[in-house]
C-alpha cells in the first residue's frame with residue numbers, strides 16, 4: 021500500500037456525535053457433538069467488545085483471520101443475534117429490536133463485501149443489481165425513477181450511466197467493487213460496513229477504491245466500519261483503529277498515533293510486520309514478532325490471551341486477564357507490561 025497518498029490529509033466531516041455504540045458485545049457459538057447435539061464447549065468468537073462509531077467517521081477493525089472482526093460486523097448488521105451486549109444505533113438496540121422495527125433500520129446500514137462478483141447476481145444487469153435495495157425497501161417505485169437513481173449512483177462512483185445495462189462479467193474487479201459501493205449507497209445509508217472490501221484487489225486498484233470511499237465520505241457524510249487484516253490499508257482510511265485478538269479489542273486509538281506508537285505487543289507485531297517507515301521498532305527491545313499460531317477460540321489461553329505468543333509475557337500474564345485501560349488521552353490498551361514498567365521504574 022504505497023500508492024494511496026493523494027487524499028490522505030483532506031478534511032473530513034466527522035462530527036463527534038455517536039452513530040453506533042457497541043457495548044460489551046459477546047457472541048459465543050456452541051460446539052455440539054453426537055446425534056443428540058450435546059453442547060461440549062463454546063467458540064468465543066466475540067468476547068466483550070466495546071467501541072463507538074461517530075457520524076462521518078471511519079473506524080477500522082483489524083486483526084488476523086479468526087480474531088472475531090467479521091462476527092462483530094454481522095452482529096452490527098443484525099445478521100445474527102449476540103449472546104449478550106448492545107449495539108445502539110440511533111437510540112435503538114439492534115441486538116434486541118423486533119423484525120418489524122428492524123426493517124427501516126436496514127436501509128441505514130449497508131454492506132460492501134470482499135468479493136464484488138459473489139455479491140452481485142451474474143444474471144442481473146447492473147441497473148437491476150443496484151436498484152434491488154430500492155425495490156426491497158420500496159423507496160422508488162417507478163422503473164424510470166430507479167434508472168435515474170442508478171445513473172446518479174454510477175456517476176457518483178466514477179462509472180458511466182451508459183453501462184447500466186451491462187452484466188457483471190463485463191467489468192473489472194475494481195469496477196465491480198465500485199458497483200458494489202453504488203449498490204450500498206442506493207438507500208442513502210448512514211453506515212457502511214466494508215468487510216475486507218479491497219483485499220481481493222491489486223494494490224493500485226485498492227488505492228483508487230479507498231480514495232473513492234474517502235471522497236464519498238466527504239461528500240455524503242457516511243460513516244464506515246472498515247474491516248481488514250492489512251493494518252496499512254485499515255490505517256489509511258480510518259480515523260480510529262481497534263485491534264482485535266481472539267475475540268477481544270486489545271488496543272484502540274487514533275489511526276496514525278496507534279501506528280507510530282503502538283502500546284500493545286500484538287499491535288507492535290502487526291506494525292512491525294509491515295515495516296512502516298515511521299515505526300521506529302527499536303524501543304529498546306527490537307522488532308516484536310508474535311510467536312507461533314493463534315490458539316483455538318474454543319479454548320483461549322487463561323490470563324492474557326496473547327501470552328502464548330507474546331515475547332514479553334511474564335508470570336502474571338498467564339493468570340490475570342488485563343483490562344482495556346486508558347493510555348494517555350484517547351488510547352486504550354490491554355497489557356500488564358505498562359504497569360510492570362511503572363513499578364520497576
Ligand code: SF4
Nearest residue numbers: 324327330337355356
Ligand atoms: Fe504480553 Fe503480558 Fe502484555 Fe499480554 S499482558 S500482551 S502477555 S506482556
